[in-house]
Amino acid sequence: MPSSLPPEPRIARRAVLGAGLALASLRGWAAQDADAEALLRKGGVVAAFRHSLAPGTFDPPGLRxxxxxxxxxxxxxxxxxxxSVGAWFQQRQLQPGKVLSSPWCRCVDSATLAFGTPQVWAALGSPRGSPETTGAAHLRELRTALATASSQPGRFEVWFTHMFVLSDLANTNTSSGEGLIxxxxxxxxxEVLARLAIPA
Structure with a gap:
């Protein structure tokens, strides 16, 4: 059914609606931001990030x-x-007790640009071959390390890994550069306590 509003009011209404959606999005991000910060300050958690944006899907043949x-x-x-991830933590004076990374370059580079040289840990590595599921031994290592980190209040760790690893570990999807607390x-x-998606 055609709108009875003349063009100018319709444009103005769309602008107001757009501004309202943008404001709601900012408020939602601010709430997420505050939740993540409070949890990190309390400690006993891991901020597990999917590596930052690396265009494409899979690695090329011949990966080494x-x-x-x-x-x-x-x-x-x-x-x-x-x-931007590193700046977010620095601005809040949040210092991880440990920064761990998958051996893949896109994870190591994400960690290095955010925090400096990480400790490389094979358990965070991307699954190789088919099916794209994290090996049982690596999942056991990750869960054990998470349980250890969870028992240490006042301290948190940061991990950099891959979509499939986070999906298998936490049973949820993530975007490039997004962190799960x-x-x-x-x-x-x-348990996924909060999400942290820091704008570039």
Whole structure:
């Protein structure tokens, strides 16, 4: 049914609606931001990030760990995104007790641009071959490490890993550069307490 409003009021209404949606989005991000900050200050959690933006889906054939030229790598936008992660933590004077990264270059680079050189940990590595599921041994390592971190109030760790690893560990999807604030409960189950998506 055609609108009875003349063109100018319709345009004005769309502008107001657009501004309202943008404001709601900012408020939502601010609330998410505050939740994540409070949890990190309390400690006993891990901020597990999917690596920053690296265009494409899978690595090219012939991937070799330690040789970035054989892998998907961060774009300039992804590098800016990683720096923004570091700036968010610095502005709030939040210092991780440990920064761990998958051996893949896009994770190491994300961690390095945000926090400096990380400790490389194979358990955070991307699944290789088919199916794209994290190996049982690596999942056990991750859950054990998360349980240990969860038992240490006043301290948090930051991990940089991949979409499939976070999906298998926390049973949820993530966007490039997005972080999950994770904790293991008393039974060892993984809880997603908050999300942290920091704009570049």
């Amino acid at each position: 760990l330690g040789d970035c030229s054989t892998q998907r790598n961060l774009s300039e936008e992804g590098r800016a995104q990683a720096r 994770l904790r293991a409960d008393r039974s060892g189950n993984v």
